[in-house]
Amino acid sequence: MTSRMPQRFYRIWSASAVSALGDGIYFAALPLLALTLTHNPILLGAMEACALLPWLCFGMIGGALVDRWDRRRTMVLADLFRFALLVVVTLLVMSGSADIYLLFAAAFLLGTGQVLFDSASIAYLPEVLQDRDLALLQRANSRMQGAQQAFGGFVGPPTGSLLFGLGRAVPILGDALTFLFSAVTTWTLPKTPAKPAKPRGSLLREAREGAAYLFKNRLLVGLSLRPAVGNFAFLGCNAVLVLFVKDTLHLGTTAYGIYLTANAVGALLGSAVAARTAARLGTGTSLTATAVLEALALLGIGLAPNAWIAGVGELALGLGMGVTMSLAPAIRQAVVPDELMGRVGATGRLIALCAGPLGALFGGWLANVAGVRAPFIVGAGILATMTVIVGTMTNNRTIEAALAEAKARREGSADENGAETGTEDSAGALAVA
Template identity: 60%
Template sequence: MTIRTKAPLPSEFHRIWAASGVSALGDGIYYTALPLLALGLTHDPMVFSTVEACALLPWLFLGLIGGALVDRWDRRRVLWVTDSARFALIGVFALVAAAGGANIAVLCATAFLLGVGQIFFDSASGAYLPTLLGRDPETLQRANSRLQGTGQALEGFVGPPAGGLLFALGRSVPLAVEAATFLFSALMIRSLPPTPAKPRASRTSVLADAREGALYLLRHRLLLGLALRPAVGNFAFLGVGAVLALYVHDTLHLGAALYGVFLTAEAVGGLSGTALAGWLSDRFGTGGTLTLTAAVEAVALLGIGLAPNAVVAGAGFAVLGAAMGATMVLGGSTRQAIVPDELMGRVTAASRLLSRSAGPAGALFGGWLATVAGLRAPFLFGAAVLGVMVVVAARFTSNSRIDAALAEAAAREDAAVPVTV
């Protein structure tokens, strides 16, 4: 029997880790402050859901194009330029908020532009990590576990209460902090080695490249399942997220400061989920774990919707976060291990487009459902929708299907390595 030793992650990874962690802290502050800022402008659930939908709409129009461009460009440059642009955008937004000029239109415009930046950043980061670390699934799981775990801890545990406290100091204060985190991330990523795209024999159009990536995803049953899983989930989660601030304020009767503390429950669970992802995969297989977490998410969201108080709802969010944390580590690592490098940006973008395409509809539907049936209704309906994920996971992302795809990817990599005599 051969015992595999775990190779240490390279020093460059620690720079990505630091950039990701600081950026996650800023996101936790921002995503706590944004609904509080909106809450000072309106209590209309439909308006809340419109702001949420604006952040996701760019994926519908530019998602595939962004992935095609990422595969043509230096992925490291895409990352630091995008974060530099987001630093400037949030900086301007902070100045507008400080001057009292923030309104729903400004919030929607800012959310939309941040969504454009996220297309390029997410597509490039998903493609950059396997280029840096290689395709070994265990190595990618370790790296993604650290990235996701740190992100959960800072974005979900430290960021939300900090966002609530900073918002109490002034509505522009958390925005200024978020801008600073984007700047730090840009400078850290700028120091990483460049990764120019591999030259291709014939240069096709951007649209043709985007189509190639989308078709690769749609024809690959496992990759399609890994994308459909979050698509179904996002419809439910965004429907809930669109009215969460109202639910916590009006139904659970928590104030602005405790709202940030409440959000940490999901992060606590997410942190444990990312830490346990590898253990669960070893015990049940990656496919078995993905089916298990799908069922847990459905039950957890149902419990949140029926919760009689904030303590029970917080416990439900902790369980939900644990399932989501393990899912993100295992799903992302599997995709990174099996997609060819020259297609990584496009397939990542196509996967995100498919998974997020249901988000705007979910956000708007959640706002409408809360308006006509009450603030608990999106949680109960979302739990039923999440039940569909159990079937999706069991059929499309089984252990046998994942093992076959990893073996195929390993054979492709071996064939690409030149033999020296």
């Protein structure tokens, strides 16, 4: 029987939803702001890469810190840092002091905050639920993804485009306020139990422990490799998306924001059907099917003769991504020990994102030499190749075996703790006697 969703989950859900709204506003407004500063596709690709570079620089260290620190407090401080950063950017844009290199720096620093926040939030969700049941984790991740897509992908982009029309700094300030709301809401969640004191080694050694755990597990490697290849393809397309939409599909600023919602609508639908799809097909088969769908959708976008066909491709692409982003994190949360969750999650995220900056630069270069359709077509081929390779690593049989092993480990740990408690109680009784 599936456990009920605890009430405290909806607080972290609301914080995620409002923060996602700000991300959607920022996602639409930042490229528009960048276009007022440069039309160079290589520079646009470099700006996209800057947001992901922090994962390459210290993603694994961030995971080790998250396993040391209180995860709730880490999320709050990361949000407050990003709020303050965007307030500064807003003031610089309003004063006319902004240039493309300021956006590079802002993207890098926002990515730094994201390293800590995302590593903490992935590890914190099982604490909020107080349950490692895969079905419950899939439901929780589906609702989180649904909120992020509804607000971040459906409401946020057109709002960002409209706010940009009011002033270049307005959407940046709006995003800053959403980080403040998220910090305050997350702070109201119950404090997590203090972690038992134990000798600590170096951060690098602890980070290596998380990496070693992941690389020894075929399933976890597959779950990380798939988004790594996907991010290379997707960010190669995102780097030139604003040029593709405005110069090739001939859409205006407002229509650009609306176009972005097609992907979000698909992702919203995907997150809504993810748990039921996994229950019917199995989680592994569902992940393979969505990978095929994403490759076909990206090819369709690249070959689309008009904005309507491209929009259908974005819808299908979002559908596949929505299912994937709901199911894959739940598997990791169900099988990884809590004391390693931050490090393993950060290592997996690092693998997933490490190809992103290269993809963004590659996409910008490819568009410069072969046209803005090329990143979409080449990306589709890359995704198809990835599907064949990774499908055998994340199939139903592999996932079921990993879940059984994790359940046995937790039950064994509970038995050991119970035995130790019983021994202590007996000793205490003898002492009293």
